[in-house]
Amino acid sequence: MFDCAAIAPAWFCQHREVLLNVLLYLAPSLALALVIRRLAAFHPFFFLFTLAGTICHELAHFCVGLLTGARPAGFSVMPRRVGQSWQLGSVSLTRVRWYNAAPVALAPFLVAAVPLAVALWRAQPGWHFEPLDLLLAFAVAPQFLACWPSAVDWKIALRSWPYLVIAALAWSASYYTVILPPV
Template identity: 40%
Template sequence: MIGSAWLHLASFAVMLVAIRAVRRWTWLYALSVLPGTLAHEAMHWLAGWLFGARPVSLSILPRRMPDGELLLGRVLFMRLRWWNAVPVALAPFLLIPLSAGLLWHSAGWLALAWPSLGLKLLAVQCLLATWPSGRDWWHALAGAAVAGALTLAGLYLYNRLGFALR
């Protein structure tokens, strides 16, 4: 059984490395990570809906940006504010447990059986899609900075009004 677990992990790792190796061929990479891009953007959309950011569009069509970078997908929001920016921006991290669950579930078959390989491929897609983009990090840090500043201001006022923390 232990040998089987190693074979499952090895096939998962091979898929992970293979998809990362395709990165030099931009459009092939964009096509190979399309399911992960959909999962990533869907997490933003779902978090935006849950936290009141009012998502208005979701696109997973890759396009070249003016700076030459490839934009794999995007979600536009009507009411993205400092208080909902952090959970919306970091929502793709929720794909990590999904990836682990898919990998765990793939162990129900032989390591190289088609259903097992399919589940592992989905797990790889979810894992690769977890990391937020630069724009996502910017929104998360800006929201966290405002929340931190408001918290510090609130604590300062709380102490200045005679309600010292003990």
């Protein structure tokens, strides 16, 4: 009908069956995540369904804080009311600097590896849903909600603005040394 290589990169064409199996496997978890998010907006009781994701989100901050020298001092996954919204968890850091603010604040992106790892494990060629997959769908769904940094996390990440200057300098240096070789 059509040649895959004509419309997609070669790596996609080589692994398209695995990629499609992973997407198909994760679809129920993603739909369940949207339901959980909607229910949690109605009543705090439904925060119980987000607990696994909240733990992973805060553990990501905590572990990256340890690795980058931000000195985590506190860890909480108890929901509490903050103004008109809820704060589901928090990690207190005592040494956030320009060089570690972005890695620590954006650490929840690492949580996206959890659903991907589960899907790669379970969605092998010839797979089919089993009762275990229903349990895993409930465990993986909160991870989709937890892998995006909060508004506070994004504000903290802005403390690492010197990274932008360093990246711009590195890009311009590579541009002038690679693209325009010396005469």
